[in-house]
Amino acid sequence: MAVRAPAARPPAGGSPQGRRRAWKEGALGLGLVLPPLLVLVFLIVLPAANAIVDTLTPDPAVKGLTPMLYARLLGSRIVRSDIVFTVVVTLVSVAVTFGLSYPLALYLRFARGRLAALLAVLFTIPLFVPVVIASFAMITFLVNHGVISTVLYRLGVERFPPLVYNATGIVLTQVWASLPFAVLILGAGLQAIDDSLIDGARDVGAGRLRTFGSIILPLNVTPTMIALTLLFINVFGSFTIPYLVGGNAPQMLGVTMTNYLTQYLRRSEAVTMAVMAFAISAVVGAVYVLSVSRRERGAA
Amino acid sequence: MSPGWFWAVEGLRRAIGLGAFLALAAFILGPLVTLLLWAFAGSWLFPNLLPEFSLKWWAYVLANGDVTKAIRMSVESAPIATLLSALICVPAAYAFARLRFPGRRALLLSFLSANAFPKIGLYVSIATLFYRLNLMDTFAGVVLIQMVNTLLFMIWIPTGTFRGINTNLEEAARDAGAGPLRTFFQITLPIALPGLIVAVLFAFLAAFDEAQGTLIVGTPNHITMPVMMYTLVLSYPQPVGAVFSVLLSLPSLAFLLVAQRYLRAGYLAAGYSL
Numbered sequence: 001m002a003v004r005a006p007a008a009r010p011p012a013g014g015s016p017q018g019r020r021r022a023w024k025e026g027a028l029g030l031g032l033v034l035p036p037l038l039v040l041v042f043l044i045v046l047p048a049a050n051a052i053v054d055t056l057t058p059d060p061a062v063k064g065l066t067p068m069l070y071a072r073l074l075g076s077r078i079v080r081s082d083i084v085f086t087v088v089v090t091l092v093s094v095a096v097t098f099g100l101s102y103p104l105a106l107y108l109r110f111a112r113g114r115l116a117a118l119l120a121v122l123f124t125i126p127l128f129v130p131v132v133i134a135s136f137a138m139i140t141f142l143v144n145h146g147v148i149s150t151v152l153y154r155l156g157v158e159r160f161p162p163l164v165y166n167a168t169g170i171v172l173t174q175v176w177a178s179l180p181f182a183v184l185i186l187g188a189g190l191q192a193i194d195d196s197l198i199d200g201a202r203d204v205g206a207g208r209l210r211t212f213g214s215i216i217l218p219l220n221v222t223p224t225m226i227a228l229t230l231l232f233i234n235v236f237g238s239f240t241i242p243y244l245v246g247g248n249a250p251q252m253l254g255v256t257m258t259n260y261l262t263q264y265l266r267r268s269e270a271v272t273m274a275v276m277a278f279a280i281s282a283v284v285g286a287v288y289v290l291s292v293s294r295r296e297r298g299a300a
Numbered sequence: 301m302s303p304g305w306f307w308a309v310e311g312l313r314r315a316i317g318l319g320a321f322l323a324l325a326a327f328i329l330g331p332l333v334t335l336l337l338w339a340f341a342g343s344w345l346f347p348n349l350l351p352e353f354s355l356k357w358w359a360y361v362l363a364n365g366d367v368t369k370a371i372r373m374s375v376e377s378a379p380i381a382t383l384l385s386a387l388i389c390v391p392a393a394y395a396f397a398r399l400r401f402p403g404r405r406a407l408l409l410s411f412l413s414a415n416a417f418p419k420i421g422l423y424v425s426i427a428t429l430f431y432r433l434n435l436m437d438t439f440a441g442v443v444l445i446q447m448v449n450t451l452l453f454m455i456w457i458p459t460g461t462f463r464g465i466n467t468n469l470e471e472a473a474r475d476a477g478a479g480p481l482r483t484f485f486q487i488t489l490p491i492a493l494p495g496l497i498v499a500v501l502f503a504f505l506a507a508f509d510e511a512q513g514t515l516i517v518g519t520p521n522h523i524t525m526p527v528m529m530y531t532l533v534l535s536y537p538q539p540v541g542a543v544f545s546v547l548l549s550l551p552s553l554a555f556l557l558v559a560q561r562y563l564r565a566g567y568l569a570a571g572y573s574l
Contacts, residue, residue, distance in 0.1 A: 022400070029401030035388040036451055037407060043448050044413050047425035054428070104324075115321055125328055128552040130509035132529040133545045137331035140338055140538060145346035147334045153347045176328065230415065237418025239512040244533055254420035254512075261424055262516060271428050274421035285416035293409055 048278065055272045069272045078249070079273070085250035087280070089167055089242075090235045093174040097231055100175065101182035102224075106216075108183070109190040127180045135244040138173045139164055169245040170252070174235050181234075182227045189223025190216065222295045229288035236281050253277055338542035357539040367544065370528040377439065377524060378508040381446035385503055389454035390496065394484070396455070397462030411455045414448055422448065423513040430517060442522045445513040450503035457502065461495025462488070501555050508551055 056065040073079050108120055126134060141147050142163040152160060163169055193216060201211045242252035251259075253273055261270035338344065342354030361367055395401070396408050414422075426445065427436065435441035465488060473483045489496075511526035518527060525548050532541040 025399050026401040029395040029399035029404065032391045032395035032399070033401070033404075033407055034392075036385070036392045036411070036455060039385075039388065039447060040411060040413070040451060043426060043444060043451075044417065044422065047422065047429045048417065050429055051425035115317065119321060119324070122325055122328060125332070128505075128549075128556055129332065130511070130526055130529075130548060130552070132509075132511045132526045132533070133335070133548060134331070136529065136533045136541050136545060137335040139533070140542070141331035141334045147330065150347045150349060154349070176331070179328075233416065233418055237420045237422070239420040239423075240530075244530070254418070257420065257424050258512070258516060261427060262519065267428055267431070270424050274424040277418045277421035281418050285413075288416050289409055289412050292412055293405075 051271045051275050052278075055268065055275050058268060069268060070276070073269060073272050073276075079256070081250045082253055082256045083276070083280075085167070086236065086253040089170055089174075089252060090232060092167075093171045093178070093235045094228060094231045096171060097175045097178050097182050098228060101179055101186060101227070104179075105183045105186035105190055106212075108187055123183055124180050126177055129177075131177055131238075131240045132244070134177050135173055135241050138169065138176060138245055142169060142172065164245055166247045170242050173241045173245045174238070177241065178231055178234060182231060185223050185227040185230070186220065189220040193219045222291050222298065225287060225291040226295065229284045229291065232284045233281055233288065236284075237277065335542050335545055338538050339546045341539050341542070344538075357537075357543045361540055361543045361547070366523070367528065370523050370525045371547070373442070373518075373522060374508060374525040377442050377446060377522075378504060381443045381450055381507040382500060382504045384443070385447055385450040385454045386496075386500055389451060390458050393455055393458035394462050394488075396459045398467075408455070408459065411452055414452045420512055423516050426513070427516050436517060437519065437521050439522060441517045442514055442524065445517045446507035446510050448513060449506035449510055453499050453502040453506060457499035458492065458496055461492045461499075464495070465491050501558070505552060505555055 055069050056067065058066065058069050104119070104123060108116060108123075129137070139146075143149070143165075144162060146164075148163060149160075152158075161168070163172065197215055197219070198211060201215050206214065237254060238252065239254035239258055243255045243258070246252060246255065253276075257270045257273040257277070260266045260273065337351055339357070340353050340355065341351030342356060344351030396404060423445065426448070430436045430441050435444065469487055469491070470483050473487045474480070478486065509526055510524075511529065514522070514524050515527045515530060518524065525544070529541065529544060529548065532544050
């Protein structure tokens with residue numbers, strides 16, 4: 001989003017009156033920002049901090065921090081394989097989504113005509129479908145004796161690997177649900193690249209690949225980082241898709257921690273897994289915030 | 301110019317383009333069309349290409365007391381979450397856009413944190429806090445969990461909107477003797493309205509479609525429509541889930557229709573690239 005800095009105004013703070021005005025403006029600004037900030041602290045900062053402290057001090061009798069809960073969970077082979085499974089499924093989903101969305105965004109940026117116009121509408125459709133519905137729709141589409149299976153049967157194919165209730169189903173549904181996000185973010189970045197830069201490169205004899213590699217790709221780095229990080233966090237922290245479309249074991253971490261919390265009633269283990277998820281995606285989350293910050297500054 | 305003789309064959313290039321388009325269309329529309337067919341299916345036996353049509357499952361779904369309860373819960377909680385966040389966020393967005401105060405940039409960025417955490421981990425952490433505060437399985441808890449998703453939209457989209465408005469107009473109004481409040485309500489707000497509407501719609505959909513957090517916090521007595529879907533998908537015949545899916549999609553469809561005039565690609569990108 002092109003969030004521009006406010007128009008420059010004469011610097012306040014020269015005269016005593018100016019200083020008082022600046023002080024009043026600052027107080028008013030903070031006052032207006034305070035209510036949503038308190039909600040944010042209550043809903044995000046406090047729970048996250050609380051979770052970290054709680055899981056590091058599981059036994060009130062023991063003083064200081066102890067990684068006991070983490071050691072115990074990581075000692076479980078099932079939890080370890082869930083973590084590996086989550087990371088692998090996330091990376092594959094991000095790679096496939098990105099691999100589909102970059103060409104699509106490029107096509108939509110440069111192509112003209114009816115097909116492009118149609119495509120521009122088509123790819124946004126999953127945005128307006130709640131993830132629960134998307135998962136269910138994907139099941140009816142991919143399940144054994146579902147539509148794909150019927151079409152393949154009619155074509156004479158009777159044996160094929162199962163497409164749902166396993167990692168394949170999770171990846172396909174994640175790609176379906178996140179494609180529009182990725183295309184929109186990448187597309188907004190591509191839109192911001194001036195046509196004259198691209199024409200200029202081609203005028204001096206750069207081919208398509210060269211133009212892409214030395215003009216388009218480097219100018220679109222920040223949106224690319226935003227798309228990649230956001231995709232990673234969304235898939236990594238998902239519950240609905242792996243819960244409905246995934247298999248029984250191994251499961252993604254989101255499903256495992258929810259089961260620990262609501263089915264097995266083992267809250268401290270569930271929160272420990274939540275903090276592990278925070279830790280694994282912390283760097284990605286930081287890169288996301290930094291990239292959005294950079295894009296915002298770039299637009300100023 | 302082109303990377304090889306291959307692409308020079310115009311017809312082949314077109315065919316590949318069309319093939320890719322059709323594959324993408326089948327991938328995106330296929331599951332939705334299947335779902336829609338199921339919603340009007342009495343039964344659908346393998347390997348028939350089309351189901352046997354019937355409306356009997358609609359009557360079944362609409363007569364189900366749990367379903368109507370879930371519809372009511374959704375219709376009550378999502379608007380409240382949206383309204384509350386609009387109430388507190390729009391003035392804050394104005395401050396972010398127009399006023400100078402210490403820490404402005406860092407505070408604005410801090411609202412991105414809802415996106416920077418893996419959601420399910422956040423919900424599990426919130427749940428443990430809610431246990432202590434007796435907010436589990438309460439209406440307030442459900443509204444709060446929906447606000448995790450609405451704050452971001454209601455801060456960032458309006459901030460961008462307010463910043464996009466030329467200050468000259470406001471200054472002219474002030475010069476003509478209008479007070480700050482009058483200037484805001486008569487000049488700034490009307491110009492900002494389309495952006496604010498888009499923010500409200502995004503926030504509403506985020507609240508209305510929230511499932512995983514509400515499942516954790518609202519179970520067993522505060523079940524919204526998306527949470528109900530989990531049960532319907534897992535333990536009812538296919539057409540029941542399909543009928544309910546169509547019902548659950550209605551707000552999104554209405555959103556598309558209402559928002560069409562505001563939904564230039566820029567706004568969509570603004571909302572979803574957060």
